[in-house]
Amino acid sequence: MNLYPRFAGHVADALNGLMAGGDLPAGLSLANVTVEPPRDASHGDLATNAAMVLAKPAGMKPRDIAVMLAQQLARLPDVASAEVAGPGFLNLTLDPGVWRAELAAIAAAGADYGRSALGAGQHVNVEYVSANPTGPMHMGHCRGAVVGDALASLLAFAGFQVTREYYINDAGGQVATLARSAHLRYREALGETIEIPEGFYPGDYLVPVGQALAAEFGPAYVTAPESEWLVLFRTRTVALMMERIRADLAQLGIHQDVFFSEASLGNRVQEALDTLDARGLIYQGVLEAPKGEAGEDWEPRPQTLFKATQFGDDSDRAMQKSDGSWTYFAGDVAYHWDKLERGYTALVDLFGADHGGYVKRMTAAVRALSDGKVPLDIKIVQMVKLLRAGEPVKMSKRSGNFVTLADVVEEVGKDVVRFIMLTKRSDSQLDFDFAKVVEQSRDNPVFYVQYAHARIASAKRKAAEAGIVLPPADLDRLDATDLALVKVAAQWPRIVEQAAEAREPHRIAFYLNDLAAAFHTQWNMGNDDPARRFVIADDPGLTAARLALADAVAQVIRNGLAVMGVEAAEELH
RNA sequence: GCGCCCGUAGCUCAGCUGGAUAGAGCGCGGGACUUCUAAUCCUGAGGCCGCAGGUUCGAAUCCUGCCGGGCGCGCCA
Incomplete structure (x- = not known):
């Protein structure tokens, strides 16, 4: 079991023990109790807010609870110390052996380190790209494609069964x-x-x-x-x-499982409409004129409407035009109806920012069709501003003058495109500067993370070239400074779960940047103090231990990059 | 008019499912090289977290109102 859930279990056990022994009132809810790494490393390895959360329902002072809890937890063999701090935080410092064990766990799990059972039993459909088939992919589509694909991978790594889907708008x-x-x-x-x-x-x-x-x-x-x-x-x-x-x-390394054609919907549209109708959610009516500037040639006409307002939308929505043909929305409702019938436990759609106004009606429709049982999560992906050395690159599909995805991938490479697309929250705008994304410097996270991985590969090559015969790694040779790096690597399983729950793949990129920074820091200590190098020719034992440490870091970097769909570099040139 | 998103260091952004002294990069000041053990690292300065209330033991985070910026708002797709 991963470190954090394991200690969350220890805390829960201790609290339950206190309740059973009468030291705490029975029946307290532990739902809000968290066990996390403290923001400041000097506070220890783990912190729990249990005492503060429970103080009020227990009718006790936070510090009193914290002291009792500290006594319980201090008995655990893995806990070196338990201290009460601040308003009632309980800070735990773990025995160094915990980190050595975690290092071994990383090595043993390999590419599976960080894989989670969070989504066990759930089947998520992630719909992304869904670009109109009226031309090749251009950079406007790119971000949604990468974010959707990485999100799908992330969910899969977190234990969800995932279907990657593309909706072809081939009917309008x-x-x-x-x-x-x-x-x-x-x-x-x-x-x-x-x-x-x-x-x-x-x-x-x-x-x-x-x-x-x-x-x-x-x-x-x-x-x-x-x-x-x-x-x-x-x-x-x-x-x-x-x-x-x-x-x-x-x-771009994207391969979707299902390509669903709008034109193939056929009588699914009528079916979806009937389903809504059977629930009393369809009626003939006339919508109010829209406010704002676009209302000049508007005429009131009766249409077939869906009661979207009943599910949180601002207006009811037309399903059928006055001439009897279906609206685009009706088709999309039918499409989501089809997805629901396929039995997914959750749906995720990635929309471009220009479709933001569409979110409410779609979630309303899915809520209506699934009786609120299947959540639809719509992620909005903002525009990418393409720059060339700071100058904006103009694009317009209408004029036929646009930068194609293929051109960009050819120019800077798949891995750079994918990584950069994940370096910001998807709902904020992103600059993509051809000059900057290939720059080899600290402020290019693609390079920075890859460089850390390449350095590790290099260290191993150097050790081999120097003819150092490595004994089996004795992790006891690693000191507190070395183990600080393990602590960062050990965050990975947590990051996976948090990113999957928030459905925010960009968190992986930020984490890898942090991990790389921790590694570079460690590596550079070797400049000032040769004893801190990873490869020490006259100490094969320490070299073996340090390389085991470096290997674990490299493994986590590879696992993170794999979720992002980026290949780890062995060397950079 | 209504809805959604955003407002955090000079700049670009993390942090937002509430936790301790709000972080990173760039830029600026100082320091360690001359390149896979300096493509990097260390260090310093720099913040009414848009404003005002509220909830809470605790708010950048949740709620309300305002200010400022962006986007959307027909039977288009």
């Missing part, structure tokens, strides 16, 4: 426009000189699509009315675009 007006744009390129491929009207997709990427269509159909549809080719061309073009999008995603 935009893909019809795409099909018309492809038809133009088709005619172009057959020798016509074309002009691309305003509102069509002008990008070069449709040229090969036109060629493929020309090769498949010959001139059959050049002058045919749109009704004869639109659906066909749409299907072909979307399929080719999706092929390309999948290839783009593969370059």
Whole structure:
């Protein structure tokens, strides 16, 4: 069992013992009792707030409870000291043997160190990317793709069963426009000189699509009315675009399990509507005119509406247009209905910032459809500002002038892109500067973390080159300074659980930065004091112990990077 | 008008499911090299955590109101 849950158990046992012995009133709730590392390392290795939390319900003074608890905990063989501090904190200092044991545990668990059973029995669907199939992936899609993928990996590492999913918006007006744009390129491929009207997709990427269509159909549809080719061309073009999008995603190391087509929903939409209707949540009505500036040509019309307001939305939402066709929202409701029917215990969607206004109605729909039993967590992913040496790079899909994901990956590499996308909370804006992300300096976390890992690999190479014959590592050779590094590495299982619970993969990146900093600090002590080096030629025993320590740090770095989908570097150049 | 997000050091941001003296990087001052044991490290200065109330033993964190910035708000997708 991991360190922190183990000691949380010790604290709970001690408190229960005090209750059983009559020193504390029976039946106190321990729900708010925490056992965590204190912010300040000088306070010890673990701190619990138990005395302060329990003081009021127990009708006792915090310090009195803390003293009793300290006496109990001090008896544990792993506890070196237990001291009451501040308003009633209980600080525990652990026996150094605990950290040596943890070091051995890291080595024994290897790539599984930090894996958690937090999500055991739960099956989460994470939907991300879901870019319209109207062109290749550009940098606007990138962040959601990486954050979603890392979140999925994080949840999997935390014990959840995870399905990674992509929703293909292949049914609306935009893909019809795409099909018309492809038809133009088709005619172009057959020798016509074309002009691309305003509102069509002008990008070069449709040229090969036109060629493929020309090769498949010959001139059959050049002058045919749109009704004869639109659906066909749409299907072909979307399929080719999706092929390309999948290839783009593969370059980023992203492979999703399910690609769900909006066009394939069919009568699922009616089913979802019926389900809501059966619960009395559908009615015919007229929405109020929207406030604000966009209300000039608005006319009141009766529509089929979903009672979203009953589930916390600000307005009821249209499912069916006045002409009887479905709204986009209706399709999305049906899609989530489908997900629910597939039996997930929780749903996660990643939305771009421009879809923030959509969150309430979607969560309302899922709440209605699942009787509130399946939570939908929508993560908003903010825009990425692309910079080149401080100057903004302009992008516009409409004009066909955008920076593709493939270009960026080719320029700076998959690992850099992925890491940088996780260096901030996903709901705050992110700058991506081509110059800075490849810089080899302290303020580039990609480099900084990789450098720590590379240094460890280097130390091991150096030891081998020097012909040092390593005995089995005797961890007793490690002193308090060495063990400080183990304490940071030992945080990893906690970080995994906290990040998974908060569904915030960026925490992994921040933690790795901290771990790397702790390692670099240790490493640099060797500059001033050769006895603190990791490789000491005339002391193979100490070298073996130190390399075991370094190995554990490297292992945790690799495990963290693996969750982020980044490969650990053996050397940097 | 309504809704959502944000406001933390000069700058970029962590911390926000309440804990002890609010952290990191950059930049600025001082120090250790000349590159996988200096791509790094150490050290110093720098904060009404937007403002005002409230809840609590305890608030950057939760609640309310305000101020400031961003985004969204039709039957588009």
